[in-house]
Amino acid sequence: MERPIRILFVCLGNICRSPLAEGLFRHHVEKAGLGAHFVIDSAGTGAWHVGKPPDPRMVATALERGLDIRHQRARQLRLQDLHDHDLVFVMDRENLATVRAIAGEADASHVVLFRDFDPEPGSGEVPDPYYGGEEGFHEVYEIVDRTSRALLEHLRKEHDI
Numbered sequence: 001m002e003r004p005i006r007i008l009f010v011c012l013g014n015i016c017r018s019p020l021a022e023g024l025f026r027h028h029v030e031k032a033g034l035g036a037h038f039v040i041d042s043a044g045t046g047a048w049h050v051g052k053p054p055d056p057r058m059v060a061t062a063l064e065r066g067l068d069i070r071h072q073r074a075r076q077l078r079l080q081d082l083h084d085h086d087l088v089f090v091m092d093r094e095n096l097a098t099v100r101a102i103a104g105e106a107d108a109s110h111v112v113l114f115r116d117f118d119p120e121p122g123s124g125e126v127p128d129p130y131y132g133g134e135e136g137f138h139e140v141y142e143i144v145d146r147t148s149r150a151l152l153e154h155l156r157k158e159h160d161i
Helices: 017-031 056-064 079-084 093-103 134-159
Strands: 005-011 038-044 087-090 111-113
Touching (some): 005 079, 079 093, 093 111
Parallel strands (some): 005 087
């Protein structure tokens, strides 16, 4: 087997969208018996929540559906992450611009919007539920779950795994 595909999910604070994407994508990968083929992580472009667990509302939404992301801890994106990961999936255009700015002169062709793989891409962004109500967390879960499944299928075909 060739080396694992290194994937990073990125949002603003690494407490809502990207930890959920990390957890859901890992869940789908493991359910498919493909854990050895992937290294999965998440980070945020901001440093406000470094070291903290995911937002309690996102944790509760995930737990309602049988996914436990409580063990994850927020961390800030570093330039080295862009070199260390094969694919970087960003949750919205603002963070995409930030990640590309961090990349500077480095090749950022592997940095894309996560919802580019969503069969129902809507606006192309995963909305940030942080300042909204509980419904926003449920909506984000549905978007991230659907997109994670589609992304895994895409990667299975592309890498013949």
